[in-house]
Amino acid sequence: MAAVEPRARDFGRIAYGAGRASAQRLTIARTADAARGRAFSVEELATSARAQDPGIGLATVYRAVAAMEAAGFIEQLGTRDGAVLYARCPSTSHHHHMLCTACNAVADVACPVPEQPSGGGADGFRVTGHRLVLYGLCGACGADADALVPTRESPRSESDCCGSAGDA
Amino acid sequence: MAAVEPRARDFGRIAYGAGRASAQRLTIARTADAARGRAFSVEELATSARAQDPGIGLATVYRAVAAMEAAGFIEQLGTRDGAVLYARCPSTSHHHHMLCTACNAVADVACPVPEQPSGGGADGFRVTGHRLVLYGLCGACGADADALVPTRESPRSESDCCGSAGDA
DNA sequence: TTCAGTGCAAACGTTTTGCACACAT
DNA sequence: ATGTGTGCAAAACGTTTGCACTGAA
Numbered sequence: 001m002a003a004v005e006p007r008a009r010d011f012g013r014i015a016y017g018a019g020r021a022s023a024q025r026l027t028i029a030r031t032a033d034a035a036r037g038r039a040f041s042v043e044e045l046a047t048s049a050r051a052q053d054p055g056i057g058l059a060t061v062y063r064a065v066a067a068m069e070a071a072g073f074i075e076q077l078g079t080r081d082g083a084v085l086y087a088r089c090p091s092t093s094h095h096h097h098m099l100c101t102a103c104n105a106v107a108d109v110a111c112p113v114p115e116q117p118s119g120g121g122a123d124g125f126r127v128t129g130h131r132l133v134l135y136g137l138c139g140a141c142g143a144d145a146d147a148l149v150p151t152r153e154s155p156r157s158e159s160d161c162c163g164s165a166g167d168a
Numbered sequence: 169m170a171a172v173e174p175r176a177r178d179f180g181r182i183a184y185g186a187g188r189a190s191a192q193r194l195t196i197a198r199t200a201d202a203a204r205g206r207a208f209s210v211e212e213l214a215t216s217a218r219a220q221d222p223g224i225g226l227a228t229v230y231r232a233v234a235a236m237e238a239a240g241f242i243e244q245l246g247t248r249d250g251a252v253l254y255a256r257c258p259s260t261s262h263h264h265h266m267l268c269t270a271c272n273a274v275a276d277v278a279c280p281v282p283e284q285p286s287g288g289g290a291d292g293f294r295v296t297g298h299r300l301v302l303y304g305l306c307g308a309c310g311a312d313a314d315a316l317v318p319t320r321e322s323p324r325s326e327s328d329c330c331g332s333a334g335d336a
Numbered sequence: 337t338t339c340a341g342t343g344c345a346a347a348c349g350t351t352t353t354g355c356a357c358a359c360a361t
Numbered sequence: 362a363t364g365t366g367t368g369c370a371a372a373a374c375g376t377t378t379g380c381a382c383t384g385a386a
Contacts, residue, residue, distance in 0.1 A: 057343040124307025139292025225368045
């Protein structure tokens with residue numbers, strides 16, 4: 001494979017931190033970076049990465065994903081059909097994500113959760129973290145829906161889209 | 169097995185809606201109800217239910233769990249170590265959960281998420297739902313931690329406890 | 337030279353499904 | 362009588378791991 005030139009090394013640092021950046025890992029990280037603004041599963045990432053380098057094994061992608069997550073290069077969004085969804089996330093500050101249930105588009109959302117939420121028996125609890133994902137339709141898919149056109153390729157899955165936006 | 173008396177039928181309605189309530193399903197629903205205030209996996213539910221009726225198959229528990237979730241008798245909280253966590257949830261109104269990462273205690277929390285959160289590229293999005301889980305320590309486990317005693321049986325798992333409460 | 341990363345294949349744990357049978361309706 | 366629920370076992374699924382090897386440091 002082509003020698004890893006210094007520019008690539010910088011990118012590898014960003015994606016993998018202290019971990020070593022092989023040619024395969026660079027390909028995987030670039031593929032994830034190219035998917036910015038769109039959620040992807042490990043399987044999908046592997047498929048895309050293999051378009052560049054067909055020799056990449058699935059285990060390698062799983063290991064690279066774990067390393068990129070540890071380095072903060074990508075984030076877990078949740079699960080869909082039993083598989084974990086990730087997104088490339090350049091933002092380092094605390095925030096959450098809005099996921100389009102029709103096309104997997106992802107957008108950053110400011111955190112609306114107060115440090116100590118109220119209600120019920122949560123009073124004695126000490127909150128250390130939280131996880132929030134918003135579901136809905138992105139601008140394009142919302143427009144499609146308005147036009148009464150069936151949404152495009154629909155990766156929608158009931159399991160992870162709780163219908164609970166405006167109800168009491 | 170014992171005939172299903174009318175009182176049990178009422179309970180079955182609550183747990184399974186239109187679905188049929190067999191003796192096994194009633195045992196499973198009662199077990200889930202007894203675990204109120206504590207999150208459980210399907211495997212754990214099966215183990216507890218089998219203490220009452222050893223003949224209950226795992227597949228039956230999975231099918232009962234799906235039915236109870238469809239009827240709104242239990243709710244998915246998230247995943248831990250690849251397995252889905254559920255909790256019995258009597259409240260029918262929209263709310264979220266606080267999960268103790270040390271002992272699996274669960275408490276209801278009022279929803280702090282506005283209908284249309286702001287920030288980033290989420291402007292074109294139409295929100296249809298969201299999912300929020302808070303992580304932390306319940307009163308008892310927090311007290312343990314204060315006493316510098318290692319928390320009890322620790323079902324904690326890194327994967328689902330994003331450390332992100334107060335950070336910018 | 338050393339040790340992290342790789343590919344393959346096998347293993348793992350959770351969840352689903354096909355089947356014949358039992359039972360609630 | 363009808364069709365849903367049951368138990369078992371096998372399969373499917375995403376994911377992890379052991380191994381010998383390659384290649385980055």
